[in-house]
Amino acid sequence: xxxxxxxxAQPCRHQEEIRKSRFLAVAAPATSPGQALAFxxxxxxxxxxxxxxxxxxxxxxxxxxxxEPGGTAGRPILxxxxxxxxxxxxxVVTRWYGGIKLGAGGLVRAxxxxxxxCLRVAERVPIVAMATLAFACDFxxxxxxxxxxxxxxxxxDGETFTAEGANLKWQLPEALVDExxxxxxxxxxxxxxARRID
Numbered sequence: 001x002x003x004x005x006x007x008x009a010q011p012c013r014h015q016e017e018i019r020k021s022r023f024l025a026v027a028a029p030a031t032s033p034g035q036a037l038a039f040x041x042x043x044x045x046x047x048x049x050x051x052x053x054x055x056x057x058x059x060x061x062x063x064x065x066x067x068e069p070g071g072t073a074g075r076p077i078l079x080x081x082x083x084x085x086x087x088x089x090x091x092v093v094t095r096w097y098g099g100i101k102l103g104a105g106g107l108v109r110a111x112x113x114x115x116x117x118c119l120r121v122a123e124r125v126p127i128v129a130m131a132t133l134a135f136a137c138d139f140x141x142x143x144x145x146x147x148x149x150x151x152x153x154x155x156x157d158g159e160t161f162t163a164e165g166a167n168l169k170w171q172l173p174e175a176l177v178d179e180x181x182x183x184x185x186x187x188x189x190x191x192x193x194a195r196r197i198d
Contacts, residue, residue, distance in 0.1 A: 006124040007088040014118035018110045020098025025118035027091040036090040049097040054078035055090035072104050076112030084119040091115045129174040135194040138165040148183050152176045
């Protein structure tokens with residue numbers, strides 16, 4: 001059984017002071033590496049001592065210690081993302097040095113803990129696996145098909161018209177593919193069949 005994954009509903013932040021150093025975690029949803037990198041540029045403070053970060057988008061992930069000792073900042077932030085069952089998320093933890101050295105263990109706890117708390121208190125939404133279906137239909141069936149597929153949470157992903165009707169592509173939750181395919185066959189009385197194209 002797979003673990004349910006979540007992403008952030010919106011950007012969030014959490015700040016802590018640890019032995020005179022200030023740590024600010026800023027997190028946001030990200031659906032692509034480019035979007036994650038753009039957020040990193042926006043959220044980092046060039047005047048801060050360190051801007052350490054991590055992001056995960058499915059099997060793709062990156063992290064950076066930004067000058068802190070290797071493995072004490074970026075990896076703990078990534079572990080916080082994974083530990084909170086998050087995906088499609090980017091986190092930047094900015095540190096303003098306060099004059100007291102934390103040591104490797106202290107840095108791991110500070111970066112990982114600040115990131116984890118930021119994600120723990122954030123508003124999250126479940127990630128729903130999506131599928132794409134394609135089919136053709138007559139004009140006579142088009143309105144009813146659209147209404148019945150919208151009931152399943154499906155959205156039109158592409159639509160072209162022909163002399164006889166329409167060629168449609170729909171995105172919908174993967175768990176509802178069988179139901180959507182049955183509705184297409186039922187409404188068109190077997191003249192049309194939806195096939196997965198993802």
